[in-house]
Amino acid sequence: KQEVTQIPAALSVPEGENLVLNCSFTDSAIYNLQWFRQDPGKGLTSLLLIQSSQREQTSGRLNASLDKSSGRSTLYIAASQPGDSATYLCAVHWMDSSYKLIFGSGTRLLVRP
Amino acid sequence: EAQVTQNPRYLITVTGKKLTVTCSQNMNHEYMSWYRQDPGLGLRQIYYSMNVEVTDKGDVPEGYKVSRKEKRNFPLILESPSPNQTSLYFCASSLDRRLAWDTQYFGPGTRLTVL
Numbered sequence: 001k002q003e004v005t006q007i008p009a010a011l012s013v014p015e016g017e018n019l020v021l022n023c024s025f026t027d028s029a030i031y032n033l034q035w036f037r038q039d040p041g042k043g044l045t046s047l048l049l050i051q052s053s054q055r056e057q058t059s060g061r062l063n064a065s066l067d068k069s070s071g072r073s074t075l076y077i078a079a080s081q082p083g084d085s086a087t088y089l090c091a092v093h094w095m096d097s098s099y100k101l102i103f104g105s106g107t108r109l110l111v112r113p
Numbered sequence: 114e115a116q117v118t119q120n121p122r123y124l125i126t127v128t129g130k131k132l133t134v135t136c137s138q139n140m141n142h143e144y145m146s147w148y149r150q151d152p153g154l155g156l157r158q159i160y161y162s163m164n165v166e167v168t169d170k171g172d173v174p175e176g177y178k179v180s181r182k183e184k185r186n187f188p189l190i191l192e193s194p195s196p197n198q199t200s201l202y203f204c205a206s207s208l209d210r211r212l213a214w215d216t217q218y219f220g221p222g223t224r225l226t227v228l
Binding site: 101 | 146154155157220
């Protein structure tokens with residue numbers, strides 16, 4: 001069964017710290033992996049999309065890496081700010097006959113001033 | 114402004130009373146999808162559509178129907194809602210119907226309570 005797991009479920013760090021969020025997935029035959037941000041009571045905002053042929057993507061203070069062989073992706077946030085506080089979700093699209101997207105349950109991040 | 118809109122944003126209803134949640138996008142996207150989000154279970158896909166008149170089941174389609182008569186609209190229909198369908202619902206769209214090479218854009222969500 002194709003599954004996406006995110007650990008830890010919650011993380012609290014002081015402002016300015018660099019941090020890493022983890023995402024693991026079963027079955028390495030993926031099309032792509034996306035990282036999303038969700039603020040309380042709001043919809044999801046796409047942060048980064050990594051194609052299966054790519055190793056990493058960067059946007060500002062965010063860097064996402066992908067290691068298909070080990071079934072892992074990490075989201076690196078540099079110099080964290082209180083405004084980064086949100087839930088971060090990763091989602092995987094697998095290379096099978098369907099067009100389904102499977103989400104992890106998310107990591108709830110709190111950046112303390 | 115490019116966006117995905119959902120209506121209503123909040124809805125409280127009773128068991129068995131048919132309801133429709135609308136979803137509309139103004140980006141000429143081919144791919145549209147519905148998700149539900151529940152505590153501890155994350156986001157799960159209900160139905161998706163790769164183009165007009167083309168729909169398929171996601172992971173949790175039971176109790177739901179969808180239609181795609183126009184490219185911009187993808188309504189979610191609950192013929193006979195039950196309390197276990199109380200959830201936060203999201204509609205999403207993507208330009209590329211293959212999904213693989215494109216980002217999904219999400220609507221603001223619809224919080225549904227079935228009593």
